[in-house]
Amino acid sequence: MIRARWEWALDDVEGRELTVPSPVFTTQYDAEQWLGEHWRELSAGGAVLARLLNDGTQATPGVRLPAA
Template sequence: MIRPRWEWAWETDAGDRVASPSPVFTTQYDAEEWLGEHWRELAAAGAVHARLLHEGSQATPTVELRVP
C-alpha cells in the first residue's frame, strides 16, 4: 500500500526556498497540526511562507508565518 505524502515547503520573503524540509506526514491533519506547533521556530529561522504539498503539488493556500 502506498501512503499519501504531505509535507511543508518553506520560503523567505523574497520567495527563495529554505533548505530544511519538514517531516513527511500521512494525513493533512497531522501536517497542519505539526505546523501549528512549530511555526514560531520556523519564522525565527527565516521562513516567511509555508506551502503544504500533497504528493509534490500545493494542496492549500500559502500560510504566512509572521508573528503579529
C-alpha cells in the same frame, strides 16, 4: 495501498524555498498540527510562507508565518 505524502515547503521573504527539511506526514491533519506547533521556530529561521504539498503538488494556499 499507497499513502499520500504531506510535507511543508518553506519560503523566505524573497520567495526562495528554504532548505529546512519538513517531516513527511501521512495525513493533512498531522501536517497542519505540526505547523501549528513549530511555526515560531520556522519563522525565527527565516520562513515567511509555508506551502503544504501533497505528493509534491501544492495542495492549499500558502500560510503566512508572522514574525517571531
